[in-house]
Amino acid sequence: MSPAGKTPQVQPGGFLLECPHCRQELRVAGKYAGARVQCKLCHGRFLLEPDHPNTQPVGFFAECPHCLEELRANWRYRRARVACKLCGGRIQFVPIPVPTPHPPGTPGHSPLVASS
Numbered sequence: 412m413s414p415a416g417k418t419p420q421v422q423p424g425g426f427l428l429e430c431p432h433c434r435q436e437l438r439v440a441g442k443y444a445g446a447r448v449q450c451k452l453c454h455g456r457f458l459l460e461p462d463h464p465n466t467q468p469v470g471f472f473a474e475c476p477h478c479l480e481e482l483r484a485n486w487r488y489r490r491a492r493v494a495c496k497l498c499g500g501r502i503q504f505v506p507i508p509v510p511t512p513h514p515p516g517t518p519g520h521s522p523l524v525a526s527s
Contacts, residue, residue, distance in 0.1 A: 418492060419476045420505045427483070429467035431457050436469055441507045461489075461507070475500060 425440040432455030439448060439459060448459045461468050468486040475482055477500030484493070484504065492503045 418501045418503045420503045421473050421476060422505055422507050423471035423473045423489070424481070425472055426459070426461055426468055427470040427472065428459075428461075429469060430455060431465065431467065434467075438472070441471075444507045471504075473504065475502060477502075 423441050425438060426444075428437055428439065429435070430437055430450040430453060432450060433453035435450070435452050437450060437452075443459050444461060446459055447456055449456050457466075460466055461471075470483055470485045471489060472481055472483050474480070475495040475498060477495060478498035480495070480497050482495060482497070489504055489506055492501065494501055
């Protein structure tokens with residue numbers, strides 16, 4: 412439990428988004444934010460930038476720090492203070508910091524990864 416009066420900050424564990432190629436919903440781990448990913452359904456490739464206008468986020472998932480259950484939230488709540496719908500615990504969603512992409516062939520360039 413968090414200290415009295417302090418709302419725990421929670422980053423998404425990952426994203427629920429629409430593939431820009433086949434429009435199917437994908438579940439992608441948050442560690443791939445800022446990386447080039449490949450749709451496991453149509454194999455289309457795209458850069459996962461959750462706040463970019465070309466990305467079609469539907470929502471995100473995160474773990475409640477109070478009950479440890481996974482929550483699925485609509486994208487509009489990505490910076491909101493909310494109550495867990497399972498236990499009622501108060502939480503503050505905060506965005507995942509997205510690293511600046513590096514050009515191919517430079518140190519730090521993210522390899523192509525399969526989304527899951």
